[in-house]
Amino acid sequence: MDFAEEHLIPLVDEGLGNSAYLVDLGDGRALAVDASRDLRALHASAKRRGLTVAFAADTHLHADFLSGAIQLARDQGATVLASAAGRRAFPHTPLGDGDEVNLDGLTLRALSTPGHTHEHLAFLLLDGNRALGVFTGGSLLVDSAARTDLLGADRAEELARAQYRSLNRLATLPDETAVWPTHGSGSFCSAPSGAERTTTVRAQKRDNPLLAVRDEDTFVRELLDRLGSYPAYFDRLTERNRRGPAVGTAPSLGPLTVDQVVTLLGSGGYVIDVRPAADFAAGHIHGAISIPLRPQFGIWLGWLLPDDAPLAFVAGDDQDVDEIVWQAYKIGYERLAGRLDGGMPAWLAAGRAQRTTAFLSADRAPSGPYLDVRQQAEYRGGRVAGALHVELGKITDLVDDVPPGAVVACGHGERAMTAASILERAGRTGLTVLAGGPAHYAAAHGAELVRDVSA
Template sequence: MSDARDVELTAVVDEGLGNSCYLVDLGDGSALVVDPPRDLRAVRRAVGKAGLRIRFVADTHLHGDFLSGAVQLAHDDGATILASAAGRRWFEHRGVGEGDEVDLGGLSLMALATPGHTDEHLSYLLRDGEQPAGVFTGGSLIVGSAARTDLLGPERAEELARAQFASLRRLSALPADTAVWPTHGAGSFCSAPPGVDRTSTIGRELRTNALLGIEDEDRFVERLLASLGSYPPYFLRLAEANRRGPAVLDPAVAARLPQLPASAVRGMGRDGAVVVDARPVPDFACAHIPGSLSIPLRAQFATWLGWLVPPDAPIVVVRDPDQDVAELVWQALNIGVDRLVGELEGGFDAWAGTGCPTAGTRLVGPAEIDGGRRVLDVRQRAEFAAGHLPGAVHVELGSLAAVATHLPDEPTVVMCARGPRAMGAASLLERAGHHDLAVLAGGPDDWAMATREKLQVE
């Protein structure tokens, strides 16, 4: 719970997407939810634990990294949706704009226009009487930085960065003890760059946020734009999906997957379906369906599913029996991937048991890397710049599919920080016809340690 004023607030964090939504106890048995995702399971648990009913739901902006759960909450709970009137949403909501105030019953919510991350972006100032308790800053001011401004296209990035400069200066004028509750945080590709903490105060940000210390607008813009890395292409689609309003789901059936026999999976693969293997890296390395795509089920599953699988391709899932199918499906639905046509019945063992062809990918340790193999580093640009193996070739995982057929087919060790992204990259290369692939079990730190130990022995 937050200690800001007397407001009872719970942050519900999605570690995989790096986002937070917030549950505010309005003091009369009802609640306000800010920036909920389509996957409402954690929100429902928090609401149930607090014994509240949801009366209001507010979105700070048209999200690009996840589908909003606002429409679902309006349908299921009768919640009133609060959102920017400038967003021109297609569904029923209460449109608000600069200076509009919503009485929540004791507490109130005031809309502040804070464009930059998006055109119609609002922050919401939560007030207890006349006193500011905190501000929901969405994708404007985030802990230690500001959210990126290039999601509406690179041609508008500078214009929106200038708007972000004005928005941050406006927010920084709030009282120093005002809590800062951003949506984007560590792990979010909307952050620029991501910070570590998820909440803060205006006073703390004035002391520690380097962007707030830049008084010259041109220098601010230069600094912000220089920090921007790549982001998943589905970000360009979800804002419009959120404007139209995601389809209402039946949670009781949404997370079920039809069971598909091996023969059906083989036929779907030939017809253009993508087989996504969600098993852990060692299992995929030992044996997998040739041409399948390795995306291990973990917190970041949705990000890489949306990044690596073509947006129109049907998806067939392979998983281990102990992996939670509901978690897998909800992560996909959270980013608008509703093309999961089923899963391999009986898992990979059933595939292998029918005599269907299999493939494997060798896992190697740092000591096994030598000058005879190309080293392909698929981490993000900033990670590579911070330190990499000598002579390593750098291609970000998100960009690899577009260039895989142009890379020479030669013996290659693929690496990332720990292994999951590297195995995904190796599976992409295999799909593109590459041979003699291996994946480093570990990352550059493991290689550096092994190199030091070798030198000490010598």
């Protein structure tokens, strides 16, 4: 049994596309790497092994979630390990290139690997002189590398050149060294990458197309060309992580009366309906935003809604309200007013009106203007000819571009329902949400399906 199988516990956040890691140090203590504010899985894994987290390391100032390192320091006395260049405004052990931390039997060595962020560190885990693995954060990923534009477009090329040097530095580690990235498939911090979460230096030297590029200018061009849009909340969290997120328990989601929800809506708050898209379509509060509760819930909440307005939620009886709270809390949403007590049945019982939205399969959908709200890469990979394309993350700013009677579509219907709810809140009517994707619509309506050659 190798080290990773016996001592390394990956903690995958499917919604954010990230992995945190818990390392069993063998003496009842553990090292946590890139843990988010949602520590439920980490605590459960540590409890099963009887571990106390003694060290909490962050590879960089995260943009896609609030770090859980300070919480681990408060609750378990963990020593926080992070880059000195990050100028974090809370107690931590600042590390620079080559600095080492004695883990009593193992050693953690900091490697300066700027690119994804200016202060990025990778952490090489050593047993004596033998490299066991390297926590690469947002530098070397499985078949890719992380984006370099989070500090602004004006610094993207500079950091891409740094990323080139960082990846090639990591490629000089022994071939058998395990590579344990934070960002992976599904992460908006990542350029498109492979589905695997971990790899080895040998495999990346063989398979990573960015490591195959030996010319820095070509590397920069190829990396920057891969980048799509990213959630709006990313621009807020880096500084919050530098200052240090507040510690404590997540806010509870207490019950709200119908009248309280009405008051909240009228005073600038938002109602988020987390029920499945079909349930929202069948009847919802006018002005509510549909964001179905699934692993990606937090991403779309953070992309589409402000973090400084009170939020109320409508959920189904079988939905886990704790999941709503934690997905919101880990990306910095703390003004959670509560949930509608009794859900939509209580709303109707109080004599309040509900709205409906057409949610139709391709064979029943009209042949109106087709609005595709998927990401750019998805759109280029296969779209209905003549479709209007507006990414869901940009729909709020482009409401006036949507023609009347549009068929709103994504890949299945969840994101399209979110887009339609935003459009309807802004006064657009006569919309149909497609229960399906472009291939279904093209087949049902005899439309051409177009794919970019370079996609």
